[in-house]
Amino acid sequence: MYSKLKLITGNANKPLAEEVAKYAGVPLGDIELFKFSNDEAFVKINDNVRGSDVFIIQPTCYPVNDNLMDLLIIIDALRRASAQRINCVIPYYGYARSDKKDQPRVPITAKLVADLITVAGADRVITVDLHADQIQGFFNIPVDHLYSIPIFERYFKNILRSDELVVVSPDSGGANRARSLAKRLNCGLAIGDKRRSGNNDQTELLNIIGEVKDKVAILFDDIIDTGGSLIKISKVLAEQGAKKVFAACVHGVLSGKAVENIEDSPIEKLFITNTIPLSAEKMKSKKIVQLSIAEMLAVAIKKIHIEESISILFR
Numbered sequence: 001m002y003s004k005l006k007l008i009t010g011n012a013n014k015p016l017a018e019e020v021a022k023y024a025g026v027p028l029g030d031i032e033l034f035k036f037s038n039d040e041a042f043v044k045i046n047d048n049v050r051g052s053d054v055f056i057i058q059p060t061c062y063p064v065n066d067n068l069m070d071l072l073i074i075i076d077a078l079r080r081a082s083a084q085r086i087n088c089v090i091p092y093y094g095y096a097r098s099d100k101k102d103q104p105r106v107p108i109t110a111k112l113v114a115d116l117i118t119v120a121g122a123d124r125v126i127t128v129d130l131h132a133d134q135i136q137g138f139f140n141i142p143v144d145h146l147y148s149i150p151i152f153e154r155y156f157k158n159i160l161r162s163d164e165l166v167v168v169s170p171d172s173g174g175a176n177r178a179r180s181l182a183k184r185l186n187c188g189l190a191i192g193d194k195r196r197s198g199n200n201d202q203t204e205l206l207n208i209i210g211e212v213k214d215k216v217a218i219l220f221d222d223i224i225d226t227g228g229s230l231i232k233i234s235k236v237l238a239e240q241g242a243k244k245v246f247a248a249c250v251h252g253v254l255s256g257k258a259v260e261n262i263e264d265s266p267i268e269k270l271f272i273t274n275t276i277p278l279s280a281e282k283m284k285s286k287k288i289v290q291l292s293i294a295e296m297l298a299v300a301i302k303k304i305h306i307e308e309s310i311s312i313l314f315r
Contacts, residue, residue, distance in 0.1 A: 004084070005305045006049055010058040010074060012067040013277045016091065016294060017057040023298035029054075033070060041066070043073045050082040055126075055301050060094030060113070061253070061276040068094060068113065072120045079121035087124040087304065088117060089297060091275035092251045096131035097223070114138035126300055128275055128293060129177075129222050129250040146300060146313060148250045148273050149177075151291050153184040155271065156218065156248075162186045166215040168208070168237065170229050178220045181248075188215070192233045208233075213241035224249040224272065227258040231265040238266040251275050252288075259285050 008029040009017030021028045030046035056078070058071045071088065078086050098109035110132075117125065118141055126144045130136065136143040156165070165187035169178035175191050182189040190210025217237045219230050224247070234245045245266050252272035259282050262270055271289045272278075278290065296313055303310045 004052050005302075006047065006052045006054040006083075007301070008045070008054060008056050008074065008078075010056070010067065010070040012058045012061055012070070013091070013274070015277060016059075016274050016292075016297075019274075019292060019294035020057060020089075020297045020301070023295045024301055031074070033074070041069055041073055043070070043077045045074075045077050045081055049078055051084045053085045053087070053305050054078050054083045055087045055089050055305075057089045057091075057297070059090055059092035059275055061092045061251075062255070064094040068116075072116060075117070075120040075122050085123045086121055087126060087301075088122045089126045089301065091128045091273075091293065091297070093127050093130055093135065096135060099132045099135055110135050111138040124304070126297070126304070128273075128297075131222055144300060144304065144310060146293075146296060146310075147180075148275075148291075148293055148296075149181050149184060150313070150315070151273065151293060151296065152181060152220075152248050152271065155291055156185060160216060164214075164216050164243070166190050166210065166212055166217050166242075168192065168210070168212065168217050168219045168233070170219060170221050170233050174221055177222060181218070181220050190217070192236075208236055208240055212237055215242055216244045217242040217246065219245065219247040219267070221247075221249050223251045223253060224258065224270070225253045226256050227254070227261050227265075230267065231261055234266045244268055246271065248272075252278065252290075254278070254282055259288070262287055 005026055006029050007021050007026050008031055032044040035041055056074050060068045075086055095109040095113050124142045128146045129148055136145055162185050167178045167182035168190045169175045170192045179189055190208055190212050193207040230247050237245050246269050247267045248271040250273050269289055270287050273291050273293045300310050
């Protein structure tokens, strides 16, 4: 049934791709990907992919531009090698936070990246927890938007009691995401009311809307970058009487001194998925727990390959 299914990966997150291949029971394809001395990327597909249903596992994480360019070149190489269908599995979609024109004379880079992937020759995109749902509409090809909430749900149900939990959204923009997790955990919801005063994490927290006193708070967001916002809110939660503060984020960018700052914060554990690979140094942190999305991606890939519904992944 899967004789025409091919899995290929770039350099962005090989450990995740290898884990997906293991769950799918399909070996990773043979690909050469390197840079010339002038920094130009080169790709060669060593396997025969003519008439194949190919899935490229390549998040566009750091270094974002290199990984994005590698993805585009792999797509072009597959198209010219007569692959029947080219599916881009992008667990972390870079530039997703640039999804609207909220200042004069700024780009909508998330749309530009969608156009680049489409023009390169992709037939489908599979991604995980986009920063904004409307990014799906930036593509003129099918997009399968997967969610990691069931993975967090299963984990938290095994280690925490629902009657002592409260899920906290760092801001109103992520309220729907936090509400979905709170509903699955059958617990309360709180929302951080903050006002952004500059770029990145220059924020002023105004209030916590909801009851957090004597509760175990789970700060839930899609991306943790520098960690500034989550750390500020974790301190307010502690001040307002939360017994424990955990953080759960889908994409662990963890740039700058994020890990050091989390170590010194009231956050007891940070739960993140493996959409983005962590360096060995970051993995040394006793506060970071990484959950795998490999099985979910493998199921999605196999079902898409045989043209079956993937709605089971949302239950």
